[in-house]
Every structure is written in structure tokens, then in C-alpha cells.
Amino acid sequence: MNRLNQIVDQIEDKVIAYRRDFHRHAEPGWTEYRTASLVARRLHELGYQLQVGRDVLADGERMGLPPAGVLEECWQRAGRQGGDPEFLEAVRGGFPAVVATLVCGEGPTVGLRFEMDALELEESQSPDHRPQQQGFASVNPEAMHACAHDAHTAIGLGVAEVLATLKDRIHGRVVLLFQPAEEGVRGARTMVGAGVVDDVTALLGLHLYSGWEFGQLDPGRSGFLATSKFDAYMTGAPAHAGGKPHLGRNALLAAATAVLNLHAIPRHGDGATRVNVGRLTAGSGRNVIPAEAHLAIETRGATTELNRYMADAARRVLEAAAAMHGCQLELRPMGEAGSAQSDAALSERVWAIAQELGGFTRRPPDSSRGSEDYTIMMERVQSRGGLATNIGLGAGTHAGGHHTAGFDIDERAIRLAVQLLAATSLHIMAGAER
Amino acid sequence: MNRLNQIVDQIEDKVIAYRRDFHRHAEPGWTEYRTASLVARRLHELGYQLQVGRDVLADGERMGLPPAGVLEECWQRAGRQGGDPEFLEAVRGGFPAVVATLVCGEGPTVGLRFEMDALELEESQSPDHRPQQQGFASVNPEAMHACAHDAHTAIGLGVAEVLATLKDRIHGRVVLLFQPAEEGVRGARTMVGAGVVDDVTALLGLHLYSGWEFGQLDPGRSGFLATSKFDAYMTGAPAHAGGKPHLGRNALLAAATAVLNLHAIPRHGDGATRVNVGRLTAGSGRNVIPAEAHLAIETRGATTELNRYMADAARRVLEAAAAMHGCQLELRPMGEAGSAQSDAALSERVWAIAQELGGFTRRPPDSSRGSEDYTIMMERVQSRGGLATNIGLGAGTHAGGHHTAGFDIDERAIRLAVQLLAATSLHIMAGAER
């Protein structure tokens, strides 16, 4: 461990600087052009083999893309803000993903996943907000790293450097997965669809939490709800509400019927289920029968099967509600995650290494009831016989919580994360161990 | 008119006796076996050509039939209560209808329609109730003539006798239509389907009203709402509400969704519409997902087209609500009426004759907002070039209203009705007039 600690000492400031640079140039889901291009450039320098853009993102499966105009604007901005010109070309059009591989002979394949996307949120202007004080608050409007993905990306570059430096100790293969659009659980499925984790035998993912005490570690998080995100568009026909109400096809009546019946989908005897219509917009003028309605919907379930039950029932409700009022229905998938469980065999190995490294305390397991599309990668790896775990690490501050404008982390956790992920990877790929 | 008045004088007591006999042996819709058999017997005696039972009721179209067991019980009772044995055979199984024809050379065909059915209502036991005082209250349980159809049937026999007696003054054809099951608007469509009014050139129908002053006459009533009556049966699947709610197919959720959306069918810009779910029964045990629901529904419209708009929309709502909750839907038609308007040419002729007869005052027209299946006969006659009118006549009392247990009429109105219908028929069929 001594050598590893030395390297981490040397790169810590650089990794924190990466994190602040990404924070300052926050890019929401599917527009992580600058981030991805700089990640790719750095990994190339470190000697990794790269797959960038379309090769690691199946075109037909990308969910929840922004409009083409927004994609292009953000791409232009990435150029102006110092993105790497060569790699920018490869990610243009909503393909900001990077997979980097280091092959060191025969052995296990360790996959490590890092998210790169920011939230569509205006960062706090408060003088108490540390990124403002230290000059790395986001310069991009309506874009802020308020869920620590900036740190995750930086950690990924740190781990990459450690492993590249120590590659003579490695027997096997390192696959670094830099994923776009985790928010809204949009990106993972597309990367999995492109086969990027098919050969992974041990998959590691790590998330920093500002609400946990510094150094608290849950080496195998569980309880994520499987989820489907989708939009429903109902289209009827307008009519003058005073003169010709019978000529209308009332998309709002269809939508209201759907909302009530979506919430009334029977509870499931086998476990927790959820449904929400987070947003409904319908109609135009007060005196016009509403001809259009748009519903932003999500279902969840304690297992992937329970979520499928909800999503299937939701589809049936929406189809019938539209038919009832003579409306057309279009459904667009917007995101998806599963309910994979961490493998104890792998998570306990992580915990053993953490104890060896020092600086960590074990956090009692809890159930998040949130969703995370890393589960889709876990499910694929597990279904092919590999192991996977989802690590949580405390980076506690007294600042605002995740997804709020005043979010902040304790940056010392970055070092802990680099240490832990690198050490675990080395441990798995150490020849002796096999 | 003198001769006509003489005859009416002679038969008045007999006609009132008919009415009281029918009242005492009240028979609800589709079970008017005794009534129809005695009507047929009497018309046969008067020399009319008869069609009885299946010949004037298309089997496949009968709506709202009672269960077979009830039909048979009532038929047995009709035998015990003095029904005519010969004609009882002809009406067995739910076919209590009589069409009687008197042909007197060339000339117009005058149709006259009389209803025979009672309501499913227990007659008042009050000593103040005149039928109790005078011993002609209904002896049949849950059966009462509370809408004057007993009087209408008696009036029909009276008119029949007058016209038979004066047949040498007639040039043309008299068709007397004794209809079952007007309540619930069930009987007329079936008779029309059998072609019984296809040759009629002038159609007369008359209704007594206990709420109108004695002798008030509306010679051409309008404003009846077209209506469709139907039952909806939804069938899902039961399940234990605690353990396996997801295995249920909730017919009550489907029904509740339908009820709300039936009432929310858009109002129509062209005129009045109505919808009602008069009765809903669903489910079984408290802890079982309801697997069955039954809805008794009606739609109405100011015109036949408006009612069709409502009935079509109702069907769409019911089908979609059932599909939404994975239920099967069965719809059974239970009744139907149109919105025909009286022809002024005919109704003003009625009024002219009424003035000549004396004893009538003209009632200002009103809109009933009720429904009446005589409209279906009117529509058929009018569609084939004939004229039709719907006459209202006041038979006011201080007793209870129509469809209540204390209903009663002023029986002197029976004489007025016989006079008016016979005189109008004679006038139309008088050779000179043509």
C-alpha cells in the first residue's frame, strides 16, 4: 500500500483541480462534451485504449435527449470553453461517453463506473457558498454539479493514473466507464446496450454523499428501486367550449382520468411499488377544449419485476384513458434503472481493504428508495456471472443537500475514494490472488 | 256527432268497468297476459281481424324482459285470474301484444296505440286511496297501474266498439295497437320492427295526466327526449385484498371510472343531452377485490341524433373503462325511444274536433323532458309519409302523482278520450273528406 499512497499523495491536488474545473464548466445530461473530451484526452495520455462516442452508445436507445438545438449549442460552448478539439468531434450530437481500457495480460476484468453529468439547476450565488468563494462555481447557466458527479469524474482520472503507474502489478484488464446522463437514469442502459460491461468480472461504482459523516463507508449499497421514466403525449381535437363542445376530443379529460387511475393501480402483494405523474401540462385557451396533454411519469418497484408490473399497468391505463376520450397516445421512454443488489462477496472485500487502508468507518446499511441507473450495469455483469457492488462514501458538510443550489462536498473524500477504488482494483487483479 | 255520443253514453259504464278490472289485475311490462288475452277476446267479438303474440313482436328485439321464471309465473297467474285460455296460449313466453284491424274499403289507415303495462310498485293501502275504497286496488303484489295504462287499454276497447258500430261511415282501415312494456320504453320498438305501423297514414296516441286540470287538451305534445336504456356488466377477477391485490381485476374501479366519465361526456352544442347511472352494484366481500359490477344506465337527447351521440360516447367510455382495468364488458339494450314531433296538420285537426265536441280546454304546450316509446311508432309513420300526433288529456285529481303508490285519475276523462279518438278517426276516414 505504501507505493499506492505515495502516488495518491502526488496526484491529490491535481485531482481536486480536475474536480473544480469540471464543476466550473458543469454540463447537464447528454451535453457532457467538454468533460468527456478532456477525460478522453487525459486517458489517452495515460496510455489507455479508448472508445469514444457512438461506439459505446447505441444510437436507438438513448432516452431523454435534449432537443437537437440545445445539443448543438452546448457542443459549441464546449469548444469555446476549452474542450479537446479532436475528441469533441467524436462526441458531437449527444454521444459524450468514454470507455478506456488497460490490458495487462491474463486475469480478471475490473470495471469502474464514473458519471459525468450535472443537474439543470442554477448554482447558489450566496457568498457563503464555497465554490463561489473559491472561484469555481459554475459559469454555465442552469447547470450545476449538485450531486458530486464532478468529483466522481475526477476520481476516475485519479484512479486511472494510479493504475497506469502500477500496471506492472496488474494481471488482467481495467475498464473505466465514463457515463453521461445518470440524472433521470438515462445513460447506463445505452452503454450497456453497446456491450461495454459484457466482459467485466468485477464491477465497482462509488458515490459520495454530503449528508453522511466524512469517511463513512457502505461497501455494498442496496434497496434501490427499479424505475421506468416515460412521457405520455395525448392528442385530441380542439373546439369552442361554448359553441361546439361536442366536436372536441378532450385531452385533459383523458389525462385527468389517467392520473387518477395511475395512482389507483393496485398495490402489489410482493413488495413496494410507486407511481408518480410529476408534471402535467394540458390545453391552451380558457375557452378551447384542450387538444393536447403532456404527462411526465415514473413508476418504481422494489424489484425489476415489480417495476415492470407498474409500467405495464400504467401503459394500459394511459391507452384506455386516451381511447375513452378519442385521443391519440404517444409514449416516449425517458429513463430506466433496475433494482440490482450488491454482491456481499465483493462488498466485503472492499470493506476489508478499507480497513487496511484506514480512515473509513462502516455505515449501517439503509434502503435508499431512490433509483440509480448503475443498477443496469450491475444486472448485466451479474447475469453473466460477474460480481458487482455499489459503494457509498461520506463526504459530509454542513452545506445544502444533494440536488440543491447550495450543495457542496468535503473534497478530502476524493483522496479516500481514489485510494479505495485503486487498492480494490489492484487487489482483484494481483496475480497472486488468483 | 249525435250518433257517436249516443254510443258513448251506452258504453261508458262498461268501459270504466274494463278499466277497473285491468287495474285490479295489474300486470307489469312483458307480463300483460291476462290483459292482452281479454283485449283480444273482446276485439274478436267486435269483428276485428286479430294478430296476437309473436306475429306482432319480433323475438330478437324484445328489450328488458324479466327472467324466464317470472314470465312463466305471471302467465300461470293470468290463467288463474280469468285470462282467456285461447289467447293466453298465443301470448305465452313474453308476447302479450295485440293488433286488431277493421277494413272498410278504400281509404286512409288510422292507427291508434294503447299501452297495457302496469308498474312494479306496491299500491297504496291507505283507506283514502279511492281504488281501495271501491274495491279495485291491485291484487297482484308489486304491480300497480300508476300511469293510467289501465284506462288507456279500456279507452282502446271503447273506441273499438264505437268504430265497429259505425263502420258503415268508414272509408279506410282502422288499426288498433295494444302494446306491452311501455314503461322502460321497451315494447314499441319491437312492434315497429314487426311492421305493424308500416301502412298507417294517420297515427293517434293519447295519454291521461292526473296532474292536468280535467279536460285540458294538448293535441300535439312535443319535447320528449329520445333515450337509450341499457345495462352494463363488467367482469374482472377476484383476489384477496390483503395478500394478492395485484392478482385482482377490479370491476369496481372500472365502474367508478366509467361513472365519472359518463357524466363528463361533453355537452352538445345543438341541444339538451342527459346521462344517468341509476344503479350500480359491485363486489362481494369487504376483503375481496370486486370481480363484478352492474350498471343500469340511460342516455337521452333532445333529438334522436343527440341521444345517439350520448349513447355512442357512453359505449366508448364503458369499453375503455373495462379495458383499463382488465375487465370484460357486456352491454344489454333495455329500452329505446325517439324524439318525434307531433305533426301540426294532424294535431290541429284533433283540436278542431275537440272544440266541436265540447268539454275540452286547450293547454299551453310544454316540454316534458320525459321519454315515451310511442315516438318510435311516430318516427316510422312519419318516415313513410304519414302523419302522427301525441295527445295529452287532463284527468286531474288531488291524489298522488304518476308513478306513486297513491296515483289516481278522474275516470270521467275516459269518456272524453273515447269520444275524441273515435270522432277524429271517423273524421279522417269519412269518404267525403277525401
Added chain:
Amino acid sequence: MNRLNQIVDQIEDKVIAYRRDFHRHAEPGWTEYRTASLVARRLHELGYQLQVGRDVLADGERMGLPPAGVLEECWQRAGRQGGDPEFLEAVRGGFPAVVATLVCGEGPTVGLRFEMDALELEESQSPDHRPQQQGFASVNPEAMHACAHDAHTAIGLGVAEVLATLKDRIHGRVVLLFQPAEEGVRGARTMVGAGVVDDVTALLGLHLYSGWEFGQLDPGRSGFLATSKFDAYMTGAPAHAGGKPHLGRNALLAAATAVLNLHAIPRHGDGATRVNVGRLTAGSGRNVIPAEAHLAIETRGATTELNRYMADAARRVLEAAAAMHGCQLELRPMGEAGSAQSDAALSERVWAIAQELGGFTRRPPDSSRGSEDYTIMMERVQSRGGLATNIGLGAGTHAGGHHTAGFDIDERAIRLAVQLLAATSLHIMAGAER
């Protein structure tokens, strides 16, 4: 009539120029600052006594006002576009109304009402659109005179000039009512509340219709539906839809329940009713229980009473739906109109004068099933013993219909309108006639 015709000949071009100037500087409801200030200036020049702004608009009753910022921006623009500085001060803050009086001794008081507001609609850019060809298309974004109110205002100035010129023939009082915010039926109630029609004995209003043949006249339009426009705001509580759904207060569930039950308000036996939720927006993020909902609602009825029945029932539904889901409800009135009928005594007088003038054809009466807040002025006048009529005049073109971007009128109708209104006013106030 000769003298009147001479004057109209002289001013016709000027009046059309007025109309085009108003068209070019279209101002939507409550922002008719420039229009009102120029109208006031011109009427002052003609010798009318003026009441402008707050005096004729009760502050507390103004419904459907734009936000304060929009009001101020539009007021600044009115200054830049040549509004009259003196009168602009009087109308600032959303008070663009003018009442002008000409007193000519004793006699009847004739009120004439003219609307001044444009629609929030972008005018057609098509080269086929006549206002584009002739250079008077609206220069203001999202503002277009697509319902002929520009012409109505100009007609008002024309009538004012004719009557001022012929004031020696007048015995009585002329009251010209220039009203803001007719669209959305917002302005009339506030002016009526300020008492501006309390002394009127004969009230005239006129509307041009592009869909009627040129010169067609309905001197007494009827069938307007009474209406209430209001907004409902439901406020619940947000919560994470995965983790804490039970902590939410779901404003969308409340709104959906309200939408269904608003449409299910029982039809009324006494006549036509309507309800519409023209627009619903609710919620924010997909994974957040919706905490806010906004519904834009209108009710209508064939009479003011029927509309009140609907509005009362709607309030009850909304209150209960909010309570059901633990939400707060706020209702804001946004507009109101009644169902007043034109007085035949007055409308037939208009028709007699039209025949005398020539150039008009009588249009068969129809029922509009629309709404118009002029009815509130009519109801007030009629309730105080005066007469009122609502005149429709054809100004047909082959251009787009009312409320569309390509709307246009045949400007020759302006002359007909000035003639008819001035002649009728003179006729009513001619001493001999009294």
C-alpha cells in the same frame, strides 16, 4: 339624413385612418394606453366632457390584469408610440378607459359602447395579408386586432364627430363608452361597477363580423351565454416520489379529481350549461409529488342564473377536491358576462332606420353560444328601466376568421356602422319624437 350622409362622406377616410393607426399599434386588454389616450384627446377636441381612468374603472373589480411589470412596459411603449402625454398619466397602471358625455338639454340618454383591446396573437406575416400589403400590420409583438375592435374604436370616434357636429338637433345626452379588455370578458363589469351606464335609457353596441356578408344586419343579437371565467390555484406539498410519497400533498391528484367532477356537474333541466378547464399545469420534476396546480376554468349558461348554478357547483367541486388531497385552494375571478337579451322595441327601431338609410340586408337571427361582456351593461340598463340592443353588422371578407392571424374586414362597413349608430342616436334624441 342628407346632412348626416354629408358629414359621413367628409370623415370616412379619417375614420379608416384611425382604424389603421389603432391596428398598427395593437394593445391587448388592460394595456390600451395609447389607444385610450388618443381617443380621449380627440373627444376632448370635439367638445365632449371626459372621465378617464380610475373614475370609470372601480379598482377592486378589475379581473384578469396582466402582471404589474407587463402593465408598465406597455405603458412606456405607449409613450414611445405617440400616445397623448396628458391622458397617458390618467390611464397608467391598468386604467385605459374613457367615458365621454355630450349634454344637449333635456331628453333621453343614449349610451354607445366601443371596445378597444387587441388579442395576444402574432399577426400574419403573409404577403397576402392586406394589413401587411398596406403597411398597417401590428408593430407590437404578440398583439393583433383580430376581432375588429380597432374598427369599433374608430367607429366610436366617427359617431362622436357626427353627433358633435349635429348637436343642435339633439335633445338629451350622448354617453360614449370606450371599454378595455372585452376579450376574456374582463372590462365591462368594472365600468358598470363605476356607474357609467346608470343613467342610460337606450344602450347601443355594435360588432362587425368578417364571416357575414357585407351589409348584413342583425339589429338585436341574442343567445349569448352568461359566463364566469376564473383561475384556480391548488397548493399542496412536495415530496420525493420514491422515498416519501406519503409526505406529499398531491395538487395534481386534487386537480385531476376536480377536472373530472367539473365536467360531471349535472346538466340543468332549464337550459344549456357549459364548463371547460381550458388549461391545466401542475407539478415540476418527474420524481417529485406535484405541489402546485393551476387551472384556467370557465362556466357558461343560457341565462345568468344557469351560469351561476354552474359556477357555484364548480366552486364546490374545487374546494372539495383540494380538501380531499390536503391542498389549499385559491380562486381568482378572471372575467364575467351575462346573458342579456336585446329589446325588440329598440332593435326594431334600429332596423327601421337601417332600411331608411339603405345598404343593409336583414340577417336571420342565430344563437351565438359565445359570450360578450357588453351583456353586463345591457343587464344594468334594462334593470333600471332602459332599453338595450346588441347590433351585428356584416363586414365579410375571404380572409381568416375572428381570432386568427389572418383576420381582416371589409373597411367599407365602418361607414355603414357610423351612419347607423349616429342616425339611431339622433332619432332617439330628436325632440319631436318624444
Added chain:
Amino acid sequence: MNRLNQIVDQIEDKVIAYRRDFHRHAEPGWTEYRTASLVARRLHELGYQLQVGRDVLADGERMGLPPAGVLEECWQRAGRQGGDPEFLEAVRGGFPAVVATLVCGEGPTVGLRFEMDALELEESQSPDHRPQQQGFASVNPEAMHACAHDAHTAIGLGVAEVLATLKDRIHGRVVLLFQPAEEGVRGARTMVGAGVVDDVTALLGLHLYSGWEFGQLDPGRSGFLATSKFDAYMTGAPAHAGGKPHLGRNALLAAATAVLNLHAIPRHGDGATRVNVGRLTAGSGRNVIPAEAHLAIETRGATTELNRYMADAARRVLEAAAAMHGCQLELRPMGEAGSAQSDAALSERVWAIAQELGGFTRRPPDSSRGSEDYTIMMERVQSRGGLATNIGLGAGTHAGGHHTAGFDIDERAIRLAVQLLAATSLHIMAGAER
């Protein structure tokens, strides 16, 4: 154990005869008059102190009582079928409960609970049905012991005899609780309200299951859902659906709105919840606005708190739905159970004794997702510092399941149950043990 086994050998046939007698004279909830009177008579003979009827059932809290007429009819029948005349007086009017106490010096108080009620179910007439073959099928119509409560009552009498016989080995107090109306979870709360378990330090309840293999034992069942059963009555106003729909207060619209929104009560983040409207009946005639609606409702929750959340939300929905449609609401509680957990300290003691006795196999724990009002007794005992457990015992057959017409048990399980309960009671109250 030898002495205990001897006694059980001696009484086994008698206890089975008891069971068959109760089975033959099945009495549904709150009408267990004959059963209770014979139980009281037998316990009196055995020397127990008795409390019968009102003393152990708080009058105001009895839920889900049949109508007074039914109560009286069943009481008369109990007399005719050999009920004990003295004790019948004590239970008249719906008070068929017995608490019997045996005091044997100082020591713990062991409570044992036995249900006495049958189901409202017609017993199978099949010749394959063993109670038919052996002549003990129910002679009471619509009444059948299809949930083994007949056996439970008999077991209670057997345990009573064993303990009375061995009372010199007992240091403490035995309290036998014979409860009415467990079906519908109606009886326990009322007995608890009367204080009958307030002094109990160890509470035992046992249920036979026909679907478990013979001899399978779960010494501490868990997972029962807390539940509230209640009826809602909505009362509006009728009106003719064609003529005066606006005069109605539509109880069916209120009920349908409630049904949808009850099912849409938000899922709870802390655990499983349930709601069901098992039955809805509303309305009368097809053409009448429904003035009455009756809903049979239940809520459930994984904990008593979760059930309270559901029941509170349900009440809010029902109140608002009634108010929305101008209806009155009456809620009547019909049953209640909690979610108590068995105490491992006690259940493992039961298991240890079972192993000693022999003849039992341990069944893996499962979650029932049903409800049981014994939980209310458990909660009371536990809240006062006592221990409680809920024992399940297999009495498997190939006959029909619980709550079906062909239900049957393997009667040999009765002996096992008597042994186990008596041995456990003796063990707890053995002086040495303390």
C-alpha cells in the same frame, strides 16, 4: 408430561365430540349463543370462575353487529338447539363471550384465547364432504365453521379440563378467553376494551391451518396486517334524470369519486399499505339520480401506524367526496385489528415444549398478509409488559381451503393443540420455574 398425556388420552374423544357438536350448530359472529352458553356451562362444572356477556364486552364498542331481528332469531334458535338456559340469558342481545378464571395462588397469569364464530357460508352438500358423511355438517343455513373455530373452542374446553385436573401443579392464574366475532375482526377489541387481558403476563393463541402439513408448527406467527373495516353511507337527493337532473344530489357520483381516490391514496414510504372497497351498492331506478350509496371498505398496513395513515386518509377522501356532491356521509366502524409481532422469548419456549412433546415439525416463518384481531389482545398484553405469541399448527387435509364450502381439518390436530397449550401453560406456571 406423562400425567398430561394420560389426561389428554382420556378426553380426546370427548373434545372431538365437542368440536363436531359446535360444527353441527354453527353460529356466525355475535350470534354464538348456544356455543357460548355450553362453553360457560362446562367451565362452570370444571370449577372455573366465570364472567359472561356484558361484563366482558363493552357495549359501545361492538362493531359489525347483525340487525336486532337477526340477533333475536338466532338467540331463539340457540334455545331450541339445546343451549344452556341459564347462560343464554346472560348472552342475549349480542353478548356471547365467556372469560373463565382459575386462580392457583401467586404466579404468572397465562391467557389463552379461543374464537367461537362460524362464517356466513352454506356448507357443502357433497357426499365427499366428511362432515356430511359423518353427520355433523351444519344444520343452520348460511352458517358453517370453515375456519376451524369449532375446533379452537373444543381445544379450549380440553385445555380447561387438563389444567383444572392438574391445578395442584399450577402457581398462578389461568384466564380462558372465549371470543365471538373474529371473522371481520370485530370481537377482540370489545373484549380488550372490557379489560379482560389487562393482567395477563403470557398470552397464547393458536390457529389450525388445513393447508399446512399435519403437525407443522410455527410457534410465533408474524406479518399480520393491521386493518380497519368500516362502512360508508352517502345520502344525497333523488331527482328525475330527464327533467330535473340539477335537483339531484348524486350519491353515486360521490361514491365513484371516493372509490378512485381511495385507491389513489399515496403509497407509504415506510411499508406496505392496502385499501379495498369490497362492495358498492348505489341508486334505485334507472331514471332517478341515485340518492343513496353504501360502500364496504377496509384499509390495512404493515403496522398499526401505517393502517392508521390509510384509515385517516380514507376518511378525508370520503368526507370530501360527499361534500363535493352535496351528500351527507355516515361512517360506521365494522372491525379492527393490529399488527402485533409474536415475542420470540415466548414462542421459542413454545417450540422447546413442542420438541419435548414430540409430533411437531417446525414450519419456516412466512408473512400472512391477512389480518387477525387476536393482535389487539397481543398489543394490550405487550404494552403492559407481558409476552404474547400467535401459534400456527398444521391440520392438513386434501379438502377445500379456509373460507370455502368444502373446508375440513384433520381432527388429530386437536389433540396436539390441547397438549401443546396445556403443557406450555403448566410450564409457565410451574412454581419451580419462577
